[in-house]
Amino acid sequence: MRKWLSLIETSVLSMAGLRFLSASIELTAAILMLVFNDVKKAVAINAMLAVVGPVILITTMAIGLLSLADDLSFSKLFFVALGVGLILFGIYK
Template identity: 45%
Template sequence: MLFMFDKIVFLMAFCRFLSSTIEFSAALLMLRFNSVETAFKINAALALVGPTVMLTVTSLGLVGLAGKISFSGMVFVLLGIGFIFYGVNRI
């Protein structure tokens, strides 16, 4: 049985699989080195992965929705993303 996926959906899922692989590998490295200092450094490096993947997947989703939702709907989606980053940076 052959599955046909939308290209955008496939890329979104691939980005999430890649992200989870990076996160899982980082967890294994933390256990391997068995050091709080090293685990902290690895965790700091992971701080770049989460937002980057979120922006990439969201951008891909917006590209996929570009012709399907209204301009005002797109503005609200972008505002929501902006609020997420604003809220995270206010902490």
């Protein structure tokens, strides 16, 4: 198993690890909603999850962009950053 993990790029491993963390937070929130069995508490838990999603998105995109910075031209990086900005704009507006 260690040989397999050593073959994976560290940036890809970091991005996947953050996604696993995000998934475990989401699953824990769903379980807490079922345990509390209250609409007000479920809405509060869901509101806290609204922060987790964009933070994970920005962090994973930052890791990916930093690892691709040498391979992509400035104009391509600009368009990727613009796309991320539009996604965040769509989330918050």
